[in-house]
Every structure is written in C-alpha cells, then in structure tokens.
Amino acid sequence: MSEQVSFGRIRAILEKHNIRLRKSLGQNFLMDGNIVRKIVTASRVAPGDVVVEIGPGAGTLTAALAGTCAHVVAVELDKRLLPVLEEVLGGLQNVTVVSKDALEVDFDQLVARATGATTYKVVANLPYYITTPLIMHLLRGQSGVTEMVLMIQLEVADRLVARPGSKDYGAFTVTVQYYCRPEILFRVPRTVFFPQPEVDSAVVRLAKRQEPEVAVDDEDLFFTLVRGAFGQRRKTLANALAGAKIFPGWTRAIWEEVLKRAGIDPRCRGETLGLAEFAALARACRQRLM
Numbered sequence: 430m431s432e433q434v435s436f437g438r439i440r441a442i443l444e445k446h447n448i449r450l451r452k453s454l455g456q457n458f459l460m461d462g463n464i465v466r467k468i469v470t471a472s473r474v475a476p477g478d479v480v481v482e483i484g485p486g487a488g489t490l491t492a493a494l495a496g497t498c499a500h501v502v503a504v505e506l507d508k509r510l511l512p513v514l515e516e517v518l519g520g521l522q523n524v525t526v527v528s529k530d531a532l533e534v535d536f537d538q539l540v541a542r543a544t545g546a547t548t549y550k551v552v553a554n555l556p557y558y559i560t561t562p563l564i565m566h567l568l569r570g571q572s573g574v575t576e577m578v579l580m581i582q583l584e585v586a587d588r589l590v591a592r593p594g595s596k597d598y599g600a601f602t603v604t605v606q607y608y609c610r611p612e613i614l615f616r617v618p619r620t621v622f623f624p625q626p627e628v629d630s631a632v633v634r635l636a637k638r639q640e641p642e643v644a645v646d647d648e649d650l651f652f653t654l655v656r657g658a659f660g661q662r663r664k665t666l667a668n669a670l671a672g673a674k675i676f677p678g679w680t681r682a683i684w685e686e687v688l689k690r691a692g693i694d695p696r697c698r699g700e701t702l703g704l705a706e707f708a709a710l711a712r713a714c715r716q717r718l719m
C-alpha cells in the first residue's frame with residue numbers, strides 16, 4: 430500500500446491535468462512529508478477505524494491515512510481534482526472519494542453507507558474559508574464523530590482553547606468547549622504549503638466528550654443565549670440580551686432579574702461567562718417562562 434506520495438509527482442500530476450490551485454477554495458496543499466506523518470500519528474488512527482477526510486486535494490494526506498489500514502472516506506468539492514485523486518489513490522481499496530460540498534454532507538449517513546460504521550474520526554487540512562461553519566456542522570449536526578484532528582488557521586486555533594475574559598473567547602469557543610476538549614497539538618509555518626497562504630496554521634485535536642461539559646435541558650436555548658450574550662460584546666450582559674430580542678417583551682429589567690436568579694451580575698459582559706454560568710442562565714430563563 431502506497432503511504433507516501435512524492436510532492437514532485439503531485440506537482441507533475443496537477444500540471445498534467447492543467448490544474449491551477451484556487452485561493453477561493455482554500456487550496457493550499459501540504460508539501461512537507463514530516464507534517465503529513467505528524468498529523469497521521471496525532472490522529473491515532475488504527476486498522477478498522479473509519480476516517481473522514483475533508484478536502485483531500487491531491488491525496489497526500491489521504492494516502493498516508495490509508496496506509497494505517499483504516500477506511501478513508503474523502504469528501505472533495507472541486508471536481509477538477511477527481512482525476513488527480515484517481516491517479517494518486519486509484520489502487521487503494523480502502524479509500525472512498527466523494528465529490529460534494531462538505532458543508533452540505535450528512536457525514537453520519539455517508540459513513541454508514543460507505544462502510545456500515547456508526548462512529549468515525551475526522552482528519553483534515555481544512556480549507557480556511559469553511560473552518561468555523563464546518564466545525565459547527567460536525568459538532569451540532571453529526572453524532573458519529575468521536576474526534577477531530579484538524580489543521581486550521583492559528584488564530585482560529587487560539588479561539589478554540591480561549592478562556593473566559595480573553596479577546597479570543599466567543600460563541601464559537603463556548604460551542605466547541607461544550608462538546609469537546611480542544612487542544613493545540615503543534616504549530617505549522619506557512620512555508621510548508623503550496624501556494625503559500627498569508628497565515629500560519631496549527632494542528633488541533635477536538636476530542637468529543639461522552640457527555641457535554643455542562644448539563645443543559647434545552648440546547649437550542651443555551652446556544653441562543655450564548656449568541657445573544659456575544660452579539661454586542663461592548664454592552665453589559667443585561668443590555669446585550671435585551672437587545673438580542675430572544676423572548677418577546679423581555680425588557681432589560683426582566684433580564685436583570687433572571688440574571689440575578691442565575692447568580693450572574695447583570696452588569697458584567699458576556700465574554701466573562703463560563704459554560705456553567707451560561708447553563709445556569711438557561712435554567713433561570715426556563716423557570717421564568719414556566
């Protein structure tokens with residue numbers, strides 16, 4: 430089984446198929462075998478596992494993942510790359526390439542159809558422009574994901590692991606930390622990509638929790654409150670929530686009362702709240718609504 434693909438060969442195949450990489454599709458291909466190996470090692474993928482790869486590109490990471498004898502389901506949007514993937518991966522029995530927009534794929538269903546499995550890991554060098562919506566899609570919409578090892582923009586990696594009160598802490602942080610234990614594994618300089626992007630990257634692990642970090646009865650309400658609290662970061666929490674118009678007729682005075690009942694100072698800002706406080710706020714809202 431060919432695990433290693435030479436980067437000279439990749440360039441030649443791209444040229445042969447007359448493919449120019451597109452910035453608009455986040456096409457910055459990894460050109461460093463060490464980093465490819467480090468990602469595969471970090472993914473702890475074993476024979477029998479199922480791995481979803483988003484954006485296989487020219488198939489370098491895909492081939493290395495397939496070398497672990499896991500089954501790789503690779504989802505690529507750019508149809509021009511399909512003959513390239515066929516040429517690079519054609520002989521591999523344990524790779525399924527699917528031509529779709531990852532943001533619109535039901536991965537639970539796709540994996541079940543392709544392999545019969547109900548759980549899977551996601552490993553990818555993500556196109557930057559879909560990082561946040563894709564992570565949200567995988568966390569909130571897909572129950573079969575057990576872990577993700579992702580190469581993403583360094584700034585986004587910092588947001589995943591941010592603590593309350595810091596500038597990087599926001600609704601995205603709260604959502605990720607609710608479902609996962611996020612960890613930055615290592616940084617990757619921009620110089621190892623072709624073409625070279627304008628930002629550095631990091632490889633992160635998002636290990637899905639068995640149970641969410643805090644107990645929440647109504648997840649939709651919890652996330653609506655999180656979005657409302659961060660919607661206007663400069664306002665006090667009571668003002669931001671009143672301005673978000675979450676419940677008809679809830680004035681600032683009502684929000685102050687509910688926040689106090691949840692043990693939260695209404696004059697603080699949303700960005701200082703931890704997950705437990707958002708959960709307490711959701712409970713207090715439900716009590717007020719009963």
Ligand code: SAM
Binds near residue numbers: 484504506
């Ligand atoms: N995996 C390859 C590598 O490491 O060299 C390529 C990674 S490149 C950063 C991102 C890949 O995602 C490109 O192949 C691009 O065409 C693909 N892509 C972009 N948008 C996509 C989408 N919405 N769904 C699936 N793939 C997408």
